[in-house]
Amino acid sequence: MRSTPILLLIIVLISTIYGNNVTQNYTPIVMWHGMGDSCCFPFSLGSIKKLLERSLENKVYVTSLEIGGSYVRDYESGYFIHPDKQLQDACNQIANNKILSNGFNAIGFSQGSQFLRALVQRCPAAKVKNLISLGGQHQGVYGLPNCPSLTTKSCEYFREMLNYAAYTGWVQKRLVQATYWHDPMNENLYKSKSTFLAEINNERKINQKYIDRLQKLENFVMVKFWNDTIVQPVDTQWFGFYKPGSDSETLTMEESDIYTKDRLGLKKMKEDGKIKFIAVEGNHLQIKNDWFIANIIDVYLKN
Template identity: 45%
Template sequence: MLPLLVLVASATALVAADPTPIVLWHGMGDTCCSVGSMGSLMNSIKKEIPGVYMYSVELGSNTLQDREKGFLANMNDEIEGICKKIAADPKLAGGFNAIGLSQGGQFLRAVAQRCPNPPMKNLVTLGGQHQGVYGFPHCAGDTPLCDEIRSLLDEGAYIDWIQNTIVQAQYFHDSDDEELYRTKSIFIAEINNELKQNDAYKENLSKLEQLILVKFTEDSMIVPRDSSWFGFYAEKDIDTIVPFNETKLYTEDRIGLRTLDQSGRLQFYTMEGDHLQIDMKVFNQILDKYFK
């Protein structure tokens, strides 16, 4: 039997332990800490997990740059920069959980695959586009920037300078021309090991404790919405959806999806409604189960 002093010390250590930190990445058109969206979500998380440290990704050095870089940037460069910021944050040194909203979901997945130190423990993606999108995601309201990006994508999403400049082109997935997509997509095809196999991507993603994928049942922004669960259109057939476990990405276990699934570490959730209409009851259930 352990001495009373040891038991008390152990109990005190358990009570005093800080919750695992959380890294968040916002969606297109949003910013790291806007009061009505990310700020509100972070406040909700704090109520559910008191004392948790959160780092919300900001691209650039101010709010204006953060929003603009959600449209105009080379995301490979941006992800490299965020990896360095995460690695330099002493509060994240022991590892962290992650929550990605919309396009922030696939960007955080790239962090998990490319930057394993410090380790990402659990990743939740809310309406992510893991197989890309077939078309430009709609913006909230009509803006000149959105109209200009649509015009550029109409010119050709796989033109080199457009690929290197327009964020949404970097996860555009043309199911009518899979070869062009594989050879020209600088981001989504690359992190999905579509052109060549990067074993480190598979090894690193397979280290996640849980990968939690949330799909919105009436999502009108993501085409097809099944991309949130790694499903996508059949080649040259937009009337047929190939579910995640029938894609080559899964059957060939290119990035570790099958490994995660067969070990019980790939989780699927649905939320009723359109894109990012977050059901806080379901969201809190996810936090309770995987983040506490």
């Protein structure tokens, strides 16, 4: 019986650490990390969490999605757990968190951005107000990270190798990045074999629920990094991509089929002023705290 007060003290401490007893003046915030990261590393999303809490006077609940139930599994999920399984896990977390039941703001980092957008589209429990995409790849990628550090021939060789294998069944099942690999030289193959991106972008058939749920966003904020050497092409961060049949000429969001054929309702969102394009100098996810506070926190998260 003596252990009961100690147990209660532990529960109170855990609750304090994880912010469940926060007196909230601001809308809760959910974050989703990118490839090669985890929910709670103190040098990455852990520091962002502290910045958000400090900037919002410690009157906000901030949580970072941990996929797979452990730090290790969460880190591995960025490479080896299919996005469909990750999304189901994330949706369950959202549905079981009463603090998020009345809505929340969402911040995605790199591939976490398109995963959060898919969460909005697929998960009824995800009542997102502002969706903030930092370096997201909304029309996929067609290039290797830091490829400029290699010779042009090497870049093309490795890209061709990945392109050859990306749409095989076993690669689509086992490698996350293959699920949003978008080959502009073979659009039909991409649309028929992509097991994630082509589906959430309504490129095979129109899922009206995806459109309806996106319309409920107050703002869809897309941040592009001008000097990005990780994401190719950088236009995908603003929902643009390579022109079909070209790996050099790009189209803006407004010029792409997803927009002109109105596959996701992006036209209406733009007409309603819900789509915001923001550009920042620097390489992938390289953001200064002052810039983040002035352009993201003060504008979109003080609600």
